[in-house]
Amino acid sequence: MDMQRSFLDRLFESGLLIDTGVEGLYGRSGAFEDVIAAFERLIDRYGKADGAEAIRFPPGMNRAFFEASGYMKSFPQLAGTVHSFCGCELDHMSLLKCMEEGGDWTGEQKATNIVLTPAACYPLYPTIAKRGRLGDQGGLYDLQSYCFRHEPSNDPARQQLFRMREYVRMGTAADVTDFRQTWMDRGVKMMAEVGLDVEIDVANDPFFGRAGKMLANNQRDQNLKFELLIPITSTANPTACMSFNYHQDAFGTKWGLALADGAVAHTACVGFGLERIALALFHHHGLDVNEWPAKVREALWG
Ligand SMILES: Nc1ncnc2c1ncn2[C@@H]1O[C@H](COP(=O)(O)OP(=O)(O)OP(=O)(O)O)[C@@H](O)[C@H]1O
Ligand SMILES: [Zn+2]
Numbered sequence: 001m002d003m004q005r006s007f008l009d010r011l012f013e014s015g016l017l018i019d020t021g022v023e024g025l026y027g028r029s030g031a032f033e034d035v036i037a038a039f040e041r042l043i044d045r046y047g048k049a050d051g052a053e054a055i056r057f058p059p060g061m062n063r064a065f066f067e068a069s070g071y072m073k074s075f076p077q078l079a080g081t082v083h084s085f086c087g088c089e090l091d092h093m094s095l096l097k098c099m100e101e102g103g104d105w106t107g108e109q110k111a112t113n114i115v116l117t118p119a120a121c122y123p124l125y126p127t128i129a130k131r132g133r134l135g136d137q138g139g140l141y142d143l144q145s146y147c148f149r150h151e152p153s154n155d156p157a158r159q160q161l162f163r164m165r166e167y168v169r170m171g172t173a174a175d176v177t178d179f180r181q182t183w184m185d186r187g188v189k190m191m192a193e194v195g196l197d198v199e200i201d202v203a204n205d206p207f208f209g210r211a212g213k214m215l216a217n218n219q220r221d222q223n224l225k226f227e228l229l230i231p232i233t234s235t236a237n238p239t240a241c242m243s244f245n246y247h248q249d250a251f252g253t254k255w256g257l258a259l260a261d262g263a264v265a266h267t268a269c270v271g272f273g274l275e276r277i278a279l280a281l282f283h284h285h286g287l288d289v290n291e292w293p294a295k296v297r298e299a300l301w302g
Contacts, residue, residue, distance in 0.1 A: 003233040004155040007283065011156055014287045023152040024160035028275075031289060035278045036163070038300035040144070042193070043165055043272060046186045052142035052167055059146035059161075060114040061123040069122055070254070074207050074215065080116040080148040080160075083109035116148035120164040121269045128170065129255040136260045138171025140179075144274075156279055157232050157239045163274040168267065170257055173248070176268035180226075180244045183270040187228045187242045193299040195292075196230050196280055203227040203240065224248070230280040241276045245269050 011017040018027030028036075060082060071079060085095065087108065098105045117123065120143040128139060143166040151158055169179035184200055191198045203225045204216035219225055224246050229238035245268060251257065252265040259265050285292040 004153075004157075007233050007279075008154055008156045010287065011279075011282070016282060016287060017156060022160070023154055024158060026156075026159065032278060032282075035281055035289065035300070036274045039194070039272075039274065039277055039281075040165060042190055042300065046190060047142065047167060050140055050167075052140040054142040055124065055127070056143070057117065057120075057123045057145055059117050059148065061117045062126075063111070063113045063115045065123060065126045066115040066118075068126070068254070071118055071122070074205070074212065075118065077208055078149040078151060078206070079118060080150055082112045082114040082116065084112050086110040117145050118149060119147055120145040120166040120271065121168050124168055125251050125255040125257065125267070129257050133258045133260055133262065134170055134265060138169065138175050138259060138265065140170075141168045142166075143168065155233065157273075157276050159275055162276075165272040165274055166269050168269045170252070170265045170267050172259065172263075173266045176266045177246060180246055180268045180270065183242075184226060184228070184244055187244075187270075191228070191230065191241075193296075194281060195296045196284060198241075199229050199238065200226055201229060203243065230276075232276070232280050232283050239276055239280070241273050241280055243271050243273075245271075 008017070012019050015029050016032045018029070020026060063081075066079075083106070085092070085108070087095070091108065095105055095108060098108075121141075123145075124141055124143060128134070128141070143164075145164060146161055147164050148161055150160060152160060167179075167183065169176045171179075188198055188200065202220055202223055204219045205225065207213070207215040226244040227240035228242035228244075230241045231238040233239075247267045247269070249264045249266050251267045257265040257267065281292075281296075285296060289297070
């Protein structure tokens with residue numbers, strides 16, 4: 001396990017990641033960000049011909065949509081809510097007094113209407129449903145967001161605030177499973193271009209509790225989730241750097257997403273973990289991008 005800690009220490013020493021004193025919450029250097037920007041341009045090149053509609057949401061979402069999504073049923077342990085001080089002057093005085101005494105001042109904070117986005121695609125489904133039926137070709141969207149998950153760790157690849165680039169397809173079952181397969185093939189090709197060895201395997205989400213075990217088994221048995229894995233700090237447990245999810249008609253039904261003929265839409269999403277991909281590149285090719293193989297630099301920076 002201390003391969004993780006030592007890689008994290010090297011990232012801090014090189015300045016690529018900046019320690020904030022909280023596990024999984026890091027500043028990033030210009031060099032780190034350049035790699036993410038370059039990799040996103042590579043994603044753009046692979047996806048361009050498909051004509052996805054680009055949409056960017058901030059890293060917080062409407063609490064009502066979050067509640068309706070069912071996230072708290074499946075992943076209560078990962079969610080992060082935004083709370084604020086909503087009191088009067090008297091409340092403010094007791095707040096300051098409590099802080100001064102080192103007490104728990106957060107208990108009086110009230111929930112706002114914003115929840116931190118857990119995955120880039122969560123705000124999309126209710127947004128698209130509100131527009132009415134999809135067109136004849138269904139829908140294809142290009143998203144990117146910071147996402148929050150409460151999973152503190154000294155593994156630099158497991159962060160609490162990280163960026164996810166996603167494509168989401170809405171259409172018939174065939175449309176969305178074809179889309180997912182296309183991106184599995186593209187994912188392998190893209191990673192080969194930047195000199196990373198990958199494998200693709202069936203996977204499951206970290207559903208909470210005993211009932212969650214069954215959900216996870218079901219997800220695996222039905223091949224609903226695949227991950228593209230790259231060894232970063234462990235070859236025995238390579239890290240998921242992309243995931244490919246087929247939701248069947250679950251989100252279509254939940255949000256009322258309808259195809260042009262009125263049938264319930266199927267959906268699939270493909271996610272790139274941008275920090276994980278950057279970390280895989282630094283781990284494989286070294287912490288100085290100037291020393292990376294020419295072929296890799298060419299693929300990223302032309
Ligand atoms: N804590 C995290 N830190 C950095 N990147 C992450 C984190 N969690 C997920 N990702 C990235 O976002 C992508 C899409 O998220 P997804 O929900 O499919 O991940 P996940 O299956 O929960 O990941 P894991 O199994 O490693 O917890 C993942 O493939 C991964 O690259
Ligand atoms: Zn998604």
